[in-house]
Amino acid sequence: MKAKMTDDLQAVHPEDWPNGIIPKGTVIEKDDIWKLVRAGQADPADEECRIAAGMDDAEIKLAKYRQRRQAAGISHEDIDAYDQGLMVGYDEDGKWIPGPNATTDSPESEYADDDDFDDEEYDEDPVAETETESDHG
Numbered sequence: 001m002k003a004k005m006t007d008d009l010q011a012v013h014p015e016d017w018p019n020g021i022i023p024k025g026t027v028i029e030k031d032d033i034w035k036l037v038r039a040g041q042a043d044p045a046d047e048e049c050r051i052a053a054g055m056d057d058a059e060i061k062l063a064k065y066r067q068r069r070q071a072a073g074i075s076h077e078d079i080d081a082y083d084q085g086l087m088v089g090y091d092e093d094g095k096w097i098p099g100p101n102a103t104t105d106s107p108e109s110e111y112a113d114d115d116d117f118d119d120e121e122y123d124e125d126p127v128a129e130t131e132t133e134s135d136h137g
Contacts, residue, residue: 001052002045003033006064007071009041040067 005026014020022028027045028036034052036042040063044050055063072089074082078096081087085101096102 003042
């Protein structure tokens, strides 16, 4: 079964690759290579790998996107901003690097001042709203 690397990858056995890196575009033949497809690090290079990965084209594309987001080190609280294209990563000071959809010089403040975000919604206890007196005794 074969898969084609979608980005450079640190090799598990570095002695087998120049500089210990498997280059983007390398086709690897291995029994469990489908795992790299599921992880978003490779595309299936034959039908056997596609079947073993158990993913359709949309799922493969999503896995690769999530891998790029993880590789960029996007923190949990910035995932929506990354997904919206407001930022693409962080500079050396930890500030956002503006993405293609950022419209100001300060994309963090643009995102933080989003009028659609309701802080009060997250201050309420969702369990308390659903509890009844019968729950207490």
